[in-house]
Amino acid sequence: MAALALGVSACTTAVAMQPATNAADPHCADVTVRLPPDIDDLPKRETTAQATGAWGTPTAVLLHCGVEPPAPTSTMPCYTVGDVDWLVDDTDDPEYRFTSYGRDTAVTVVLDNTVVAGISVLEALNAAVAQLPVTGACLALEDVEPR
Numbered sequence: 001m002a003a004l005a006l007g008v009s010a011c012t013t014a015v016a017m018q019p020a021t022n023a024a025d026p027h028c029a030d031v032t033v034r035l036p037p038d039i040d041d042l043p044k045r046e047t048t049a050q051a052t053g054a055w056g057t058p059t060a061v062l063l064h065c066g067v068e069p070p071a072p073t074s075t076m077p078c079y080t081v082g083d084v085d086w087l088v089d090d091t092d093d094p095e096y097r098f099t100s101y102g103r104d105t106a107v108t109v110v111l112d113n114t115v116v117a118g119i120s121v122l123e124a125l126n127a128a129v130a131q132l133p134v135t136g137a138c139l140a141l142e143d144v145e146p147r
Helices: 026-032 119-127
Strands: 042-045 054-056 061-067 078-081 084-092 095-101 106-112
Touching: 026 061, 026 119, 078 119, 084 119, 095 119, 106 119
Parallel strands: none
Antiparallel strands: 042 054, 054 061, 061 106, 078 084, 084 095, 095 106
């Protein structure tokens, strides 16, 4: 929970965050202006870094736009929620990390699964993240050619 602990404070001051490597990508501005004002009754918080978002007091959801797009992988499940594909990393359960897949630039969302459900967060962020140009998609097992 170290990533989420950065935004925890007694009052609703800005959440201290670091920008992703490619946060200045113009596509991230398209994402940022479309971030929802709340997610599952968790209010959006002000952040200290470009192309970021945070929700909840204490902070339960963190978003970074401009992370390096992930390479294809068979070790993490890939799910489509709305118009966006997401790789899911649950190795730090109950902290879940979702990274958009098949987009020109990528978004990572880290959430506390004891506070909010991943599907609710991804559905709430769909309109914002769907602004990123598509370069690929998740493949179902039946879509893969046998060797």
